[in-house]
Amino acid sequence: MSKIRIYTIAKELGIENAEMLSILDDLGIEYKSVSSTIEEDTVELIKGIVAEGRGSAPAVAQTDQPQPEKQEEVNTDTVQNDQAKTEKSRVDQTPAQADSGLSAEELAELAELEAEEAAEQAAAAARAELPHRAPVVTIMGHVDHGKTSLLDYIRSSKVAAKEAGGITQHVGAFEAKTSKGRVVFIDTPGHEAFTSIRARGANVADIAVIVIAADDSLMPQTREAIAHAQAAKVPMLVAINKVDLAQADPERVKADLTTINLVPEDYGGDVITVPVSARTGEGVEDLLEYISLTAELEDLRADPKGEFGGVIIESRVDKQAGVLATVMVQEGTLKVGDFLVVGENYGKVKAMTDSAGGRIKEAGPSTPVQILGFSESPSSGELVSRTENEHAARELIAGREEKRREEEEARKKPKLSLDDILGPLSEVQTVNLILRADTQGSLEAIQGILAKKETDDVKLNVLLAGIGAPTEGDVLLASTADATILCFSVVPSGAVKKAAENKEIDLKSYRIIYEMIDEVDRLIKGNLEPVYEEQYLGRAEVRMVIRHPKTGNIAGSYITDGMFKRGAKAMVTRGKEVVYEGNVVGLKRFKDDVREVRQGLECGINLDWDEVQEGDIIEASEMVEVEQ
Structure with missing residues (x-):
């Protein structure tokens, strides 16, 4: 029995992919994505459900019998009236009546949860009213695997040329027209450029396409590109390029992807792989189709009438x-004449050009435009906002300058401890690592040891594992993903060390593998909440009570077991009754203050309690951190 892809059936039936997936969910049918396949008999079942939903069921012949439709109508009205009465009765009740048995605090908590849920539902309903926007796609991969060639093919085949006028300069993105609508490509490929934008808080791309040559498979920069896309948490598609070559082996690429935990759909996973040729155009339409399908599932929306927001590409x-x-417009509409603020600079939009070189007066969401109007060149990834006028722009900049100065002052103060930063831990913590080693064998050995180091509370996430010295791109990835770079038998260059220092990234090199593992142990320990247990220290018998006008009563004691420490916890028992629990605030041997006293010696024990009596037994203990 043949199988059919889910999105193909949805297209034939004229329904959205999301609706199609909802039907499959109701039927209990498993799938990975809209590109998964289902059996023909399932297809027929779905067609019946869709037809029934459209009212295509056979009409019932009319007879002289009473019409069931009218009877149903009456019953429905009755039910609705009953429901209305019940609802009114419920509303008229006091909270205590409606929720009997709940305390005032629990009622308040319940009301707060209901308010939050209502707010979330209102926000979802409001978002559903917004129009869809075009997906923004970035293409990344190893050098010479065909990223630029693929972009060039899409641009030449899918972009309508315009008469360039005025400013006819290169725009770092372009719009492609497809059967599913617009798709916007950022044509400044490279994972470092992609991450430098994200490092400033802007996630400009919605989808990442990883290009892998069918005759070369995974290479170092491929792995880096995948790591950057995963750190950005954007959906990934894999374009297996150069399938037109005689030595092409797409199956090898798919098999190699499984070695880095990316399992293609063909192998039962959820990674979409598309064979393409940037030279002949084979598979490019399929790739665009998958991009559109992914965008549809992501439900990308933006308000063209809302407040303007954008990012510098x-x-x-x-x-x-x-x-x-x-500028990539992300929200609202950008117009000629607007005052824009980027960082601590501003400018007025004097002219605006679209990706085809044509002059335009306004641009909505998911539209890349080149603008003239800034006096200083803004950096990639900086966020762009709009103000009403020049005065408002200056005020906004003044506020940002003041905030920056405050942050610079704060950085001069001592850094917060790990406990200050993390606070109480209530969920699994993740330690992000970037590994660099001299050989593949070393890398595999290190990863094998690390896999055994994970605990229930701390997970090790290796963002990138590569051969050779770390690069500035690694530092950039570490800064955006809050990762530590560990190097084994490779030495980072001076420029990379400086970049790591500037971005306050931990970059450490080791010659002995177990020294690196010890560092990982320290990282794991730093991400765990310390666990303490009370440990017995010693016991003392009070033989006399010494009255002291300044320090209070001192228990002249004999250490019968173990030892006593200054600052230890103390418990005093009198007979079988515990009469005091507190701390040892001082210890004396004759007239000298001491830190500790051991078994067989006499001492003066000063407690923060004056009711101690001769014959009392004092036990000392301390809280000790235990290994996890």
């Missing part, structure tokens, strides 16, 4: 025009 200085900045 790139900028440069033109000798004739001045500063040219490419």
